[in-house]
Amino acid sequence: MGAETPRTNNDPAGDDGTFMSESAPMNRTLRMEIQSDPAELKSVRVEVESFARALGMTEHAAGKVVLAMDEALTNIIRHAYDGAADRPIEIDLAVRDACLHVTLRDYGRQAPRATIHSRDLSDVRPGGLGVHIMTKCMDSVDYQPAPDGGTTLIMTKSLRDSDNERTNGPCHD
Amino acid sequence: MGAETPRTNNDPAGDDGTFMSESAPMNRTLRMEIQSDPAELKSVRVEVESFARALGMTEHAAGKVVLAMDEALTNIIRHAYDGAADRPIEIDLAVRDACLHVTLRDYGRQAPRATIHSRDLSDVRPGGLGVHIMTKCMDSVDYQPAPDGGTTLIMTKSLRDSDNERTNGPCHD
Amino acid sequence: MTDSPIQTITWEGKVAVASIAGDIDLHRSAALQQGLLGLLDEQPQKVVVDLSAVPYMDSSGVASLVKLLSRTRKLGVALVLLSPSPKVRSILEITRLDSVFTITDSKQEATA
Amino acid sequence: MTDSPIQTITWEGKVAVASIAGDIDLHRSAALQQGLLGLLDEQPQKVVVDLSAVPYMDSSGVASLVKLLSRTRKLGVALVLLSPSPKVRSILEITRLDSVFTITDSKQEATA
Ligand SMILES: Nc1ncnc2c1ncn2[C@@H]1O[C@H](COP(=O)(O)OP(=O)(O)O)[C@@H](O)[C@H]1O
Ligand SMILES: Nc1ncnc2c1ncn2[C@@H]1O[C@H](COP(=O)(O)OP(=O)(O)O)[C@@H](O)[C@H]1O
Numbered sequence: 399m400g401a402e403t404p405r406t407n408n409d410p411a412g413d414d415g416t417f418m419s420e421s422a423p424m425n426r427t428l429r430m431e432i433q434s435d436p437a438e439l440k441s442v443r444v445e446v447e448s449f450a451r452a453l454g455m456t457e458h459a460a461g462k463v464v465l466a467m468d469e470a471l472t473n474i475i476r477h478a479y480d481g482a483a484d485r486p487i488e489i490d491l492a493v494r495d496a497c498l499h500v501t502l503r504d505y506g507r508q509a510p511r512a513t514i515h516s517r518d519l520s521d522v523r524p525g526g527l528g529v530h531i532m533t534k535c536m537d538s539v540d541y542q543p544a545p546d547g548g549t550t551l552i553m554t555k556s557l558r559d560s561d562n563e564r565t566n567g568p569c570h571d
Numbered sequence: 572m573g574a575e576t577p578r579t580n581n582d583p584a585g586d587d588g589t590f591m592s593e594s595a596p597m598n599r600t601l602r603m604e605i606q607s608d609p610a611e612l613k614s615v616r617v618e619v620e621s622f623a624r625a626l627g628m629t630e631h632a633a634g635k636v637v638l639a640m641d642e643a644l645t646n647i648i649r650h651a652y653d654g655a656a657d658r659p660i661e662i663d664l665a666v667r668d669a670c671l672h673v674t675l676r677d678y679g680r681q682a683p684r685a686t687i688h689s690r691d692l693s694d695v696r697p698g699g700l701g702v703h704i705m706t707k708c709m710d711s712v713d714y715q716p717a718p719d720g721g722t723t724l725i726m727t728k729s730l731r732d733s734d735n736e737r738t739n740g741p742c743h744d
Numbered sequence: 745m746t747d748s749p750i751q752t753i754t755w756e757g758k759v760a761v762a763s764i765a766g767d768i769d770l771h772r773s774a775a776l777q778q779g780l781l782g783l784l785d786e787q788p789q790k791v792v793v794d795l796s797a798v799p800y801m802d803s804s805g806v807a808s809l810v811k812l813l814s815r816t817r818k819l820g821v822a823l824v825l826l827s828p829s830p831k832v833r834s835i836l837e838i839t840r841l842d843s844v845f846t847i848t849d850s851k852q853e854a855t856a
Numbered sequence: 857m858t859d860s861p862i863q864t865i866t867w868e869g870k871v872a873v874a875s876i877a878g879d880i881d882l883h884r885s886a887a888l889q890q891g892l893l894g895l896l897d898e899q900p901q902k903v904v905v906d907l908s909a910v911p912y913m914d915s916s917g918v919a920s921l922v923k924l925l926s927r928t929r930k931l932g933v934a935l936v937l938l939s940p941s942p943k944v945r946s947i948l949e950i951t952r953l954d955s956v957f958t959i960t961d962s963k964q965e966a967t968a
Contacts, residue, residue, distance in 0.1 A: 425602070425603060425604035425605075426601075426602070426603050426618065427600070427601070427602035427603075428599075428600070428601050428602075428622075429598070429599070429600040429601075429602070430598060430599050430600075431598035432598075436881065436882040436883035437883050439881045439882060439883055440879060440881065440883070441625075443879075443881075443912070444625045445599060445622070445625040445626075447625075448621030448622060448624065448625040449601070449618070449621060449622070449625075451621065452614075452617045452618040452620075452621040452622075453618075461943055461946070465914060465943075465947065468881060468914045469914060469915055472881070472882045472914060472915070472916060475882060476882070519951060519952045520952075522922060522925075522926075522953070522956050523922060523926070524918075524919035524920070524922040524923045524926075525915075525919050527915040527918060527919065527951050528915045530950075530951065531914075531915055531947070531950055531951065534950050535950070609769065609770040609771035610771050612769045612770060612771055613767060613769065613771070616767075616800070634831055634834070638802060638831075638835065641769060641802045642802060642803055645769070645770045645802060645803070645804060648770060649770070692839060692840045693840075695810060695813075695814075695841070695844050696810065696814070697806075697807035697808070697810040697811045697814075698803075698807050700803040700806060700807065700839050701803045703838075703839065704802075704803055704835065704838055704839065707838050708838070
């Protein structure tokens, strides 16, 4: 908490005024720094579910955010960090314009963007499901290689319409 | 989430290794920016309770953190902002060294530190209970006038021993 | 939660039972206090404040109850708090008002 | 949650019922897969995976089940998933495996 100039946010409704009740969440941020240890996943799920539910998301919508994050973290552990359990992952959940923005930052191997995509599901085999699940559960999923190494993954989900199944919500950056 | 140098935290146990299980929370931060509107209090309580419970605090201990924060926010609204409902308050909850650190920042009138204290409870009258409650519920409560105006209030509560009634826990800064 | 904290007022003879609902904090304590003090104009012999549906109360809610207590004492009206939830009981204990108020979990005892 | 995901294995004739418990994620899916595949060495005619006590499963758990499915198919062993919770059912639907697996909520039907 720095000593920035105070900001008075008179617009809890975002930019079009349709957002929820008078006590709607305005600026909420949850941050976690974890190690790339699969044993951490459970604790992240608990914390994220609580945060999303407290924002007013339905159990169903919160469950999708939790699943998408779990899949993304699993991929970071397995692919970016090759299974090493002691590397850092930074997790940031923030509410902006009635959207939940999930940012995951790793410092591991960058994947060529083309390799990260969902596959043909009619071919029944183990694996290759994570990216498909992430795009199904969130409104947007975007991988950005960081200039100084590692990757920033940003996923968004609308709080307005959070039970919606659509893969392209209004939350694109 | 900046592009800082990655930090590898190999010591989830804090500095003495006694802290909880292998999946104990390490670095968790919850931030909220609210307006000084009493209608916001409910939503803050919901979010804080979820966060504290997800950290592994008991319902009882989480309830105390929630109550202390509610009292502190009520005082900021009433005393620092004289009841104005549109002024900013920044809320920050962070876990460090197995302690929950709650920081509340306002940009209102600073109180001379001597005026903020608990009173003789045997005198039964309405009011004058908030500061007493805060010190009862937390391990430490510390008001710091900010050089650029307003006040930073820091309250701490141990996660190790979070059901303890003592007013002086191990969480002093 | 912006609706009135006093859900219902029922009379059993000269005993008024005010049933409170929802969290009582700075957002709702003024309305609670106004409603409870207003009830005294009806000249009850006893006021029972049913707190069973109040999951949470902070010091602003407690202050409203203390205000009611001192007013009832002046008027010679009895006051009973009925079935406070664990959290409400806890703030009454922390502020050492649990021994100042008459508190019971029995509706029958409260309205007797 | 670091304990074995397979709580119990009970046999009803040549039908093996494996009861799974707890969240199945990257932390526990390898142990699940190993346990389930190991069960095939006992030459069951049918394997029933009781998922009723699994509140949550991610794609690594699903992968373990798919691995088991292809192995059982090769061996001519029947495989049934019993009573997946809503969240587990949901991930099977998202990955379109709900029609690939035999799923039932009836223990009797599963073990028949
Ligand atoms: N965080 C990541 N870093 C590097 N590569 C990744 C990452 N996430 C996914 N990938 C690549 O995308 C592919 C598809 O991922 P996914 O759908 O989760 O299936 P799986 O992980 O089972 O292969 C992976 O095989 C991997 O090549
Ligand atoms: N955030 C604050 N800013 C300025 N003054 C404060 C603040 N919090 C408390 N005070 C001062 O401390 C006194 C005691 O506070 P409290 O115990 O909560 O009782 P009450 O608010 O009912 O007076 C207040 O009357 C006020 O003078």
